[in-house]
Ligand SMILES: Nc1nc2c([nH]c(=O)n2[C@H]2C[C@H](O)[C@@H](COP(=O)(O)OP(=O)(O)OP(=O)(O)O)O2)c(=O)[nH]1
């Protein structure tokens with residue numbers, strides 16, 4: 771079974787999070803996600819996070835902190851999501867690869883359909899206040 775290590779960024783600004791829609795053709799497609807992608811050989815998670823957020827949503831990450839680690843088995847694919855909070859960045863995020871993207875209030879996140887592995891992320895985010903962001 772494939773185990774894929776994924777760097778995932780929760781981009782935060784004033785009680786909002788930037789999420790994107792996964793293309794229907796991808797694994798877990800048609801669902802919303804926190805931008806990110808596979809950690810490549812020789813990369814740290816932080817390096818992968820910086821690279822993926824530049825490629826996918828066109829921002830330059832200035833500060834990030836580890837938030838949680840989730841291992842999930844989808845049956846066809848096993849993922850290890852290394853989720854980091856992105857607390858400071860340059861640029862304005864947008865779906866650079868043509869994908870839909872939007873800022874969503876933290877308290878509204880549970881209204882969106884995410885891959886199953888994300889349930890714990892949404893719950894933890896909604897349980898925190900982030901008064902500092
Ligand atoms: N980016 C991201 N991936 C997630 C989330 N939740 C979740 O289960 N995943 C899974 C779906 C995919 O199987 C995997 C991420 O792979 P990906 O398709 O984003 O990888 P990538 O950007 O490197 O793209 P590629 O190399 O396949 O082109 O992690 C999430 O919130 N964000």
Ligand SMILES: [Mg+2]
Pocket residue numbers: 805806807808826
């Ligand atoms: Mg990706």
